[in-house]
Amino acid sequence: MKKILLSAVDVCKSFKIGKNHVDVLNNVSVDFYEGDFTIIMGASGAGKSTLLYALSGMDKISKGKVIYKEKEISSLSEKQIANLRSHDFGFVFQQTHLVSNLTLFENVAVAGYLGKERSTKETCTRTEELFKQMNVGNEKDRIPSEVSGGEAQRATVARAIINEPGIVFADEPTGALNKNNTQEVLNILSELNKSGQSIIMVTHDLRAALRGNRLLYLEDGKIVDEKEMPSYEQSDGKDREVQLNNWLASMKW
Template identity: 45%
Template structure:
């Protein structure tokens, strides 16, 4: 039986803007299962990224609980959350945030050495991962400004995986990429998930969402629908696309 990795209870997030209260998440009860590729969809302003940041410990909820393997991270201090993210989470963003004054390899190693692991082992893993995502040795010594968008995002994925996190959170990871680079990045994430890596990804793109085996739909801060799909690559791709389209139509996409 799949294990529950993350669960939320009555999760709420409210922002104060211009003297008004904006309720972005409203009593969200949710479970994220170990090994799933969970995709969060919804219209602009529905709370997708806010939910992702809360689940990952990047932002604190206003009310409610978030249990990660039975630990309530909603109750942790900011310093404790920083350690939690370092130890358990990997992050892939639309904007990659590589350090401009460091090479690709050094960007990855800087993240990998934060846990104080054996340096030789981290260097070996970094090189193996970089090669795995299709970045050859010539790219390792480049600075971020010398990379294409697809190369930079692949480097970002390696940085997210270097510490062998329990779960990877991705926020619109293909949003700034062309179709060829997007497919390459999605292939990597699919391969990672098929190796039993848990992923939670926010996207507005149907082609990207098709990589998931679980689709959650948010509307006005509420999870109002869920679709289960077979793992990507099994069954008919046409049927998969049709199932998702029917679901999104039902949700008012």
């Protein structure tokens, strides 16, 4: 039986625009399981990114609870949430948000210094290992503007996992990449998941969605359906694509 890692319980999120309140999330209740690669899909404006930010503590919810490892994180202070994000959560966004005047290596190592009590040597060793794993070691001493988008994004994945997070949250991580770089980043995420890394990813890209073993469909701030699939194997790509397309068609995606 799968272990519940993260839960949303009747989560609501609304924004005030002028005199009006706009409801973006409407009583969302869902569990996320250890070791899953969960994909969140839906039309533009459905609330996908808002849900991701609510789950990760990046955004305060209006009502409800978010529970991580049986601890309610939605009631934590800003300092406690920041500490949780640096230790237990990793983040990969469409834009890398790398510090522009630091090298790729320094960007990743700094996250390692801040997130775990490691010596300088331990942090550097861990960073070196990750750069080899991400196949970007030759570019480690370059600043972000000197490398390709794919290389920068792979360094971002390294930064996200340097502290061995319980969950990696990804928001359209391949949205700004070309086809080849998209495949490279997705392959890395798939390999991480195979090794046991739990991932929750928002995407509108079918190629990215194929990597998940569980898919949630969001509509008007509510989860209206979900689909379970076997863990991703490159050899089953065609059949997997047909299944996913049929499911999305049923959602009128």
